[in-house]
Amino acid sequence: MFRILERFGNKYFIANSYAGNGSGYIKKGISGFNQASKFNPFFVLTDLDTYLCPSGLINDRLKVQKESNLIFRVAIREVESWLLADRKGISDFMGVDLKQIPIRSELLPDPKRSLISIATISKKRNIREDLVPKNNNATIGPNYNGRLIHFVLDSWSIDDAMKNSTSLARAVACIEKFQPSE
């Protein structure tokens, strides 16, 4: 989210960031974020997961009128697919042949699992050890977030990723056009 916002120079300043662990946090907090956006714009990002479409998810989550200063975007199907959409970047970062990276990451039913499977064939030991769960008693690797944050901050190309992900392209367009209403 930080990378998307910084694309627009000084337009956005991040005052506070609220993050939970899993979609339950957004489910619980969204009406609060909606209300709070009356005072400062809120940009909320969540995963589509198993919902059919973003508007279905948004309507389910937000039972009341969406405030105009709430920017609520949905990654199809998970934020990991936005990363995978930068095929060249992911291929370099993970040390995996370009042809192993899915062409249409938005179609992946479980992008996180796809990303982890790609990591298992990585030529880079750091990638394999950080991203792949130690065994079937964990769902992600011991430095999964840390390692991916590296990628997002240092190498991820939003321009390239947007070409392969409509949900990302739309989110970026929305952030570009957004003007706070008083």
Add this chain to the structure above:
Amino acid sequence: MESTVYLHLVPQLLKHPNSFTGPDLPGDPFGKGFLDRISKVNENTRKAWLRRIEKGLKFAVPQLKELYYAEEGGKPHLEAIYEHWRPGAGKQREDQFSDGTLRFIGLLWSLQEGDGLLLLEEPELSLNGAIVAKIPSLIYSLQKPRKKQVILTSHSIDILTDRGISLEEILLLEPSIEGTQIRLASKYPEIKSLLQGGLTPGEAILPRTKPKKINQLMFEF
């Protein structure tokens, strides 16, 4: 006469007093003299207070059967009896209590004594989150019959799950170049909205206390 008590019980001082020589600190903030303080209270009062503490502790430690005061060789002690399959094996003295147990005892004791101001430093330390979540209502119940004021510091999201805490009871300390700013949580309209939207006080407030770039914290090896 009212007085201010600052409590930040360091269990190691209590358990190994002989390892920490040197003059005691005024006000005994770290609890080295905690047992002496218990010994000075009149017996009936002490029994009543310990019984309340025992009741609270039993919820946290279900195998606990009894908590009581004892003296040996003129020295004050706290002893506990736990359920144990071997008869007589379940007795412990304060130097065997866990850190969490000692801090919890210290907390519940200090909430019952005195009428002045009580300052508690991070009461959540060494305690299970579910117990920590009970601390605000515990403070409220124990303080209700008296005019005691309690001020505590915390980093704990558990302690702030209690929606009974009013935003006017929470102060945010925000460091800045000009010094630390202190403001009531109720003065932030955003916090109020988040609370009304269903977040707990902790969820609405604690994200602000995060170091700004913490998500970028990475170590390269």
